[in-house]
Amino acid sequence: MEERERRLVSGKGFYVDDIELPNMAHCIFVGSPYAHARIKSVDVSRALRLNGVLAIITGKEVAKLMDPLPATSNYEAIGWHWRTPKVYPLAVDKVRFQGEPVAAIIAEHPYIALDAADLIDIEYELLPPVSDVNEAMQPGSPLVYEEWEDNMQVHLEFNFGDIDAAFKEADRILRVSWHEGRVSGFPIEARGCVASYDRITGMLNMWSSTQAPFLGRQYISSALRLPTNKVRIVVADVGGAFGNKLNWWKDTVVGLGSIVTGRPVKWVESKRELFLTGSHNRDVTWEGEVAVKNDGSILGVKAKFVKDLGVEGTNRGSAAMGIIPACCSVPNAYRLFKGLKIEACGVVTNKSPYCAYRGYGKDKGIKFMERIMQIVSRELNIEPEQIRLGNFIQPHQFPYKQISGYVYDSGDYPAVLKKALKLGKVDLWREKQRQARKQGKYIGVGVAFMVEPAGVAAPHCIYGGLTQARVRITSDGLVEVENDQTEIGQGSTITRTKVVANILGAKIDDIEVKRDSSDMPGSGVYSSRGAVYPTGALIRAARELRVRMIKFAGHFLNEEPAHIDITDGVFHSTKDPTKRMSLKELADCAYFRPGPRGLPHDMQVKHEILLDVSASWFSPNTAQNPTSTYATYCSGADIAVVEVDVETGAVSILKYAHVHDAGTLLDKDVVEGQIFGGIVQGIGEALSEELVYTRSGELLNNSYTDYVMPTAQDSPDIVMGHIETPSPFTELGQKGIGEAPVITSKAAIINAIEDALSPFNIRVPESPATRERIRRWILESQEG
Amino acid sequence: MKVPIKTKVNGKLYEQEVEARSTLLDILRDELKIKSVHRGCEDGECGACTVLLNGKPVCSCLVLAAQVDGAEITTVEGLLKGDELHPLMLAFIENHAVQCGYCTPGVIMTAYYLLNNLADFTDEDLRRGIEGNLCRCTGYIHIIKAIKAAKKCKDSGNWW
Numbered sequence: 051m052e053e054r055e056r057r058l059v060s061g062k063g064f065y066v067d068d069i070e071l072p073n074m075a076h077c078i079f080v081g082s083p084y085a086h087a088r089i090k091s092v093d094v095s096r097a098l099r100l101n102g103v104l105a106i107i108t109g110k111e112v113a114k115l116m117d118p119l120p121a122t123s124n125y126e127a128i129g130w131h132w133r134t135p136k137v138y139p140l141a142v143d144k145v146r147f148q149g150e151p152v153a154a155i156i157a158e159h160p161y162i163a164l165d166a167a168d169l170i171d172i173e174y175e176l177l178p179p180v181s182d183v184n185e186a187m188q189p190g191s192p193l194v195y196e197e198w199e200d201n202m203q204v205h206l207e208f209n210f211g212d213i214d215a216a217f218k219e220a221d222r223i224l225r226v227s228w229h230e231g232r233v234s235g236f237p238i239e240a241r242g243c244v245a246s247y248d249r250i251t252g253m254l255n256m257w258s259s260t261q262a263p264f265l266g267r268q269y270i271s272s273a274l275r276l277p278t279n280k281v282r283i284v285v286a287d288v289g290g291a292f293g294n295k296l297n298w299w300k301d302t303v304v305g306l307g308s309i310v311t312g313r314p315v316k317w318v319e320s321k322r323e324l325f326l327t328g329s330h331n332r333d334v335t336w337e338g339e340v341a342v343k344n345d346g347s348i349l350g351v352k353a354k355f356v357k358d359l360g361v362e363g364t365n366r367g368s369a370a371m372g373i374i375p376a377c378c379s380v381p382n383a384y385r386l387f388k389g390l391k392i393e394a395c396g397v398v399t400n401k402s403p404y405c406a407y408r409g410y411g412k413d414k415g416i417k418f419m420e421r422i423m424q425i426v427s428r429e430l431n432i433e434p435e436q437i438r439l440g441n442f443i444q445p446h447q448f449p450y451k452q453i454s455g456y457v458y459d460s461g462d463y464p465a466v467l468k469k470a471l472k473l474g475k476v477d478l479w480r481e482k483q484r485q486a487r488k489q490g491k492y493i494g495v496g497v498a499f500m501v502e503p504a505g506v507a508a509p510h511c512i513y514g515g516l517t518q519a520r521v522r523i524t525s526d527g528l529v530e531v532e533n534d535q536t537e538i539g540q541g542s543t544i545t546r547t548k549v550v551a552n553i554l555g556a557k558i559d560d561i562e563v564k565r566d567s568s569d570m571p572g573s574g575v576y577s578s579r580g581a582v583y584p585t586g587a588l589i590r591a592a593r594e595l596r597v598r599m600i601k602f603a604g605h606f607l608n609e610e611p612a613h614i615d616i617t618d619g620v621f622h623s624t625k626d627p628t629k630r631m632s633l634k635e636l637a638d639c640a641y642f643r644p645g646p647r648g649l650p651h652d653m654q655v656k657h658e659i660l661l662d663v664s665a666s667w668f669s670p671n672t673a674q675n676p677t678s679t680y681a682t683y684c685s686g687a688d689i690a691v692v693e694v695d696v697e698t699g700a701v702s703i704l705k706y707a708h709v710h711d712a713g714t715l716l717d718k719d720v721v722e723g724q725i726f727g728g729i730v731q732g733i734g735e736a737l738s739e740e741l742v743y744t745r746s747g748e749l750l751n752n753s754y755t756d757y758v759m760p761t762a763q764d765s766p767d768i769v770m771g772h773i774e775t776p777s778p779f780t781e782l783g784q785k786g787i788g789e790a791p792v793i794t795s796k797a798a799i800i801n802a803i804e805d806a807l808s809p810f811n812i813r814v815p816e817s818p819a820t821r822e823r824i825r826r827w828i829l830e831s832q833e834g
Numbered sequence: 835m836k837v838p839i840k841t842k843v844n845g846k847l848y849e850q851e852v853e854a855r856s857t858l859l860d861i862l863r864d865e866l867k868i869k870s871v872h873r874g875c876e877d878g879e880c881g882a883c884t885v886l887l888n889g890k891p892v893c894s895c896l897v898l899a900a901q902v903d904g905a906e907i908t909t910v911e912g913l914l915k916g917d918e919l920h921p922l923m924l925a926f927i928e929n930h931a932v933q934c935g936y937c938t939p940g941v942i943m944t945a946y947y948l949l950n951n952l953a954d955f956t957d958e959d960l961r962r963g964i965e966g967n968l969c970r971c972t973g974y975i976h977i978i979k980a981i982k983a984a985k986k987c988k989d990s991g992n993w994w
């Protein structure tokens with residue numbers, strides 16, 4: 051156990067940047083300084099003359115040597131307004147965002163490549179950029195893709211239930227608007243890979259910091275016109291991912307660099323490059339109305355949802371698709387919805403590509419709903435928890451088909467919220483809030499609740515719900531495990547080890563989780579699916595292997611399999627204690643002495659001679675309920691107490707409580723680690739993180755200096771509680787939860803700030819609630 | 835331009851000729867092959883490259899190799915006793931303070947310095963002490979817990 055952690059603390063990591071292959075060259079990308087410009091010429095002759103430069107690839111070459119980047123999702127065929135651009139990883143005739151790679155330099159040393167970058171002469175003809183999403187939607191706006199008549203990449207309408215009935219029945223109709231700033235995960239290790247192409251065999255081997263090697267192989271082989279069985283990706287240690295490493299568009303160029311030079315090529319992205327060209331997320335605006343009864347019942351929501359996809363949201367990553375869960379997640383945990391109608395626009399602008407970041411799309415709908423709850427609570431003067439308790443789906447209603455089609459598996463939402471209220475000592479803090487107000491201090495109590503759809507299986511995209519696991523006993527009785535639950539620092543190695551050891555009855559130290567690679571068909575980790583899909587496959591494989599092991603042991607011990615048990619790696623008869631054999635002895639019997647010849651006839655004729663089982667898993671929820679794109683639906687509640695200094699706009703967190711229900715917990719430490727990390731990311735989003743573009747499409751903050759992520763000083767003490775309501779749809783009752791905490795923490799902090807500022811009658815319109823903004827809101831409210 | 839330097843890294847003496855523009859981070863990783871020193875931002879902002887330079891934590895990306903002539907440098911490799919992990923490292927594992935592990939060696943070096951130089955500390959001191967080390971995975975909660983657990987090891991004499 052914990053071999054990986056032992057390696058990592060002692061400096062034996064195997065991150066992409068640690069890999070050194072004989073004769074390895076280095077790749078850097080040369081990015082455009084402009085957000086929108088036509089490329090008139092690229093002259094690499096001076097750069098190529100520099101000693102140590104091996105090759106320079108430009109857009110011209112990629113257009114010749116590669117296919118355009120494949121779409122990760124495409125719903126055009128089913129009649130949706132869904133455009134996919136024809137794009138290459140290096141700009142061919144025009145650049146569409148600042149930092150867009152125009153050339154890739156392969157050199158003996160990264161410093162030589164950097165020197166060469168200064169010697170490339172690129173002539174641009176500037177085009178008017180459009181970096182504001184509202185401008186991009188205006189007629190006559192500059193076009194990001196001239197082949198489209200406007201900048202609307204995706205335009206969808208979601209209409210569930212009877213929206214007119216909902217609004218007719220309402221006592222009140224409240225307006226709501228909410229904007230989330232552009233942010234991303236920005237792991238401490240940026241993206242990177244090493245590619246090594248063998249010209250003799252045509253095999254491209256890659257080592258990559260990726261969440262999904264199997265999908266990566268599909269993408270890279272398609273772009274490079276290589277057969278998939280000639281591309282293999284091994285996952286290095288991954289220094290954080292959070293959705294940001296679910297794209298491979300730059301990796302294709304590194305692969306091409308190795309093909310062109312015949313040398314292994316390493317690319318490790320700089321932080322500046324990650325900020326400029328990495329996948330961004332959030333940047334959504336909701337404008338709408340909510341239909342409510344005077345008792346706080348929420349009957350319906352009508353809204354327009356606009357998502358700024360940046361340069362595009364289908365080919366360099368997968369962003370446009372996130373619109374679907376964003377809209378379908380709006381009803382959240384609430385049962386009284388009669389209608390939900392959303393017009394959703396995915397708009398392209400001259401900004402960096404948009405892809406996954408923890409929360410992906412569902413987070414947006416949930417946060418919108420939790421802002422609605424806060425607003426309803428204030429307008430009707432009902433405590434925020436009471437509004438939620440009155441609207442909750444009740445424990446006896448599961449499985450519950452939500453109006454948007456998701457089928458919620460199980461839960462006890464009132465219990466989760468009540469536990470959080472207790473842990474957060476809400477009554478006490480409300481009293482303190484009253485006292486503090488008398489002294490001119492502004493304390494606020496924020497509540498947020500969420501139901502997180504986890505484990506996606508969507509059609510017409512690369513995220514269809516593929517998974518596979520393989521568990522086998524080695525010839526000396528050890529256990530080897532692999533599935534597509536890529537270790538990205540979320541702790542899947544520990545979880546996999548424990549799950550398999552428990553099922554097999556093997557010793558925990560005898561389990562070896564194999565390094566993740568594209569060999570295992572499966573979509574990898576995103577969508578909080580690790581605990582759902584890959585774990586489901588793993589459990590099924592381990593269970594079947596256990597049956598086979600017991601059958602083998604029964605045969606060699608001359609005992610009925612029904613009377614064989616295994617604990618701590620030792621089989622024993624429950625009837626005759628003298629009949630025992632270790633897993634090691636069994637493996638020896640099965641493999642060599644006597645080996646397959648010693649197995650019973652029926653096993654031989656069925657070819658059941660190996661202690662090696664592969665299995666897959668598909669969500670029974672999605673299989674039974676095609677509208678339920680997700681498999682499980684965990685729940686969680688957060689309570690944040692903040693104090694806002696109205697003179698400076700500074701926010702301090704006085705108390706933080708979180709309770710969740712992830713079904714059966716697979717490993718408490720792992721789950722808690724995920725949750726703590728997610729909560730603090732959400733706090734960063736709520737208070738300080740935002741990528742700021744100028745009107746000319748220049749990114750103002752492209753480093754940790756200017757993009758302010760939480761440090762240890764910004765992370766509060768967090769009290770945490772668990773409730774376990776097993777999911778009826780998964781093998782052990784477990785539910786995915788990886789993305790959940792980043793959702794509610796942001797909503798709870800924003801709601802708390804709004805509560806603190808209620809004497810000023812401020813509605814927080816957007817995130818992050820920076821000091822400067824808070825001051826502005828206060829000033830504006832005072833000016834009337 | 836090459837500059838000759840002599841250093842003692844994790845107790846071993848080195849004599850090198852370094853490029854004037856190389857950073858301490860470059861030479862540790864690329865020449866001495868000490869891969870625990872991670873390239874995070876190369877901007878002095880993340881602390882993933884933290885090492886002890888003459889006993890004090892520094893961002894090795896901000897120090898030129900040419901500046902460290904005569905200096906003593908310690909990285910996590912220098913805390914190992916043969917193959918035995920340092921109690922501080924074990925505390926990180928036991929308290930689940932290692933998630934992706936990319937920040938970890940840097941955090942450990944800062945924590946090692948704090949533990950050796952502060953007789954006593956509050957949580958607040960600790961938070962301030964490791965402020966220069968960004969971690970995107972843990973929310974710092976398990977890291978703080980681990981450092982506090984390591985303090986107990988140190989106080990009970992289980993330390994080197």
Ligand code: FES
Binds near residue numbers: 873874876894
């Ligand atoms: S790499 Fe040195 S501080 Fe980030």
Ligand code: FES
Binds near residue numbers: 971
């Ligand atoms: S453990 Fe991943 S950055 Fe700290």
